[in-house]
Amino acid sequence: MTDLFPAPHRCDLHIHTALSHDGSGSVDEYCRRAIDIGIGTIGFSEHVDFDPGDPGYGRFQYDVAAEAVMNARDRYAPDLRVLFGVEVDYQEWFEDEIAAFLERHAFDYAIGSVHAVGGLAVMDARYLAERRGGDPYVDYYDAVRRSAESRLFDVIGHVGYALRRGLRAVGHPGGRAMDMERLALTAIVRSGACLEVNGAGVRHGVGSPYPSLRTLRLYRKMGGCRVTTGSDAHRPDDIGLGLRDAEEALMRAGLSAATVFRGRVGSSAPADTTMGSPHVAGSQPPGL
Numbered sequence: 001m002t003d004l005f006p007a008p009h010r011c012d013l014h015i016h017t018a019l020s021h022d023g024s025g026s027v028d029e030y031c032r033r034a035i036d037i038g039i040g041t042i043g044f045s046e047h048v049d050f051d052p053g054d055p056g057y058g059r060f061q062y063d064v065a066a067e068a069v070m071n072a073r074d075r076y077a078p079d080l081r082v083l084f085g086v087e088v089d090y091q092e093w094f095e096d097e098i099a100a101f102l103e104r105h106a107f108d109y110a111i112g113s114v115h116a117v118g119g120l121a122v123m124d125a126r127y128l129a130e131r132r133g134g135d136p137y138v139d140y141y142d143a144v145r146r147s148a149e150s151r152l153f154d155v156i157g158h159v160g161y162a163l164r165r166g167l168r169a170v171g172h173p174g175g176r177a178m179d180m181e182r183l184a185l186t187a188i189v190r191s192g193a194c195l196e197v198n199g200a201g202v203r204h205g206v207g208s209p210y211p212s213l214r215t216l217r218l219y220r221k222m223g224g225c226r227v228t229t230g231s232d233a234h235r236p237d238d239i240g241l242g243l244r245d246a247e248e249a250l251m252r253a254g255l256s257a258a259t260v261f262r263g264r265v266g267s268s269a270p271a272d273t274t275m276g277s278p279h280v281a282g283s284q285p286p287g288l
C-alpha cells in the first residue's frame, strides 16, 4: 500500500505513557520512536477518570504531564510536532466534574471516550450480562451520543469500542443498536467534534480500526468530515500501530484529511502533499 499520509502528515493523537495507570514509557521514548517511524505529529492523551471505581481515578498529574510534553515540544521541533491532549473517561453522571476540569486546565485537545456505562466497564463480563436482551451495543452507543451532546470534547474517542467484547459474544450490532449508532453519529456531526479513527481496533481483534469502514462511510454520508487518527499506544513500541489501516479507511470513506489542534482549535493536516504542510491554528494553551 502506498503512503496515503506521508511522514509530515502522519498524526498519532492518542498516546498513553507511564503517566497513565495502564501505560508505560516516557514522553521522550515515544517522541524518538515517532521520529524513527515517520510520524510528523504526536499527541499525548493520558487518561483522566472521574469514577472512583476506575483504576485510573486520581492518578493524573497535570503539571507533571504538561511539563514533560512542553519540554518535548521544544526539544523535537521542527522534526516532530508535539501536542498536549487528554483522554477523559465519559459517563453522564460526572459531566459537571469534567466541565470544571477542562475549564481549569489548558490542553491542545480533549478526547471524550466511553469505557463504562452506569459505572460498569464495557469490558466487564457483568456489563453484557446486565444489558437488556443481552445487547452490548444499545446502551454503549447511547452513551457515545450523550458524550457528543455534552459539547465538552474536541474528539469522540474509539467509537465502536463495545465491539471488543461484543463481537465475540453476540456478533455485529444490528437493529436497534444500528439506530443508536446513527443517533450517536448525528450528535457527533452536529457537535462539530472530530470522530477519532483509532488503530487499537486492529489489535483488539475486531478486524478494523474503531470505527469500522461502514461507520466511517455513514458518518461521511451524514455530512461528517472532521476526523483524527491515533494508535491508542500504551507503550512506545505500539506507536503508529493500526495507523495505516486507519488512513486507508479514511481514504476509502472519502475523508482525506486528519485534524490537529493547538489550544483546542483544530485545523486540517491534509493527506495529499500537494495541499501543503499541515498547519496548526490557534494559540498555545495559556500558562504553558
Ligand SMILES: [Zn+2]
Pocket: 087, 113, 115, 157, 158
Ligand atoms: Zn480509551
Ligand SMILES: [Zn+2]
Pocket: 014, 016, 087, 232
Ligand atoms: Zn486511550
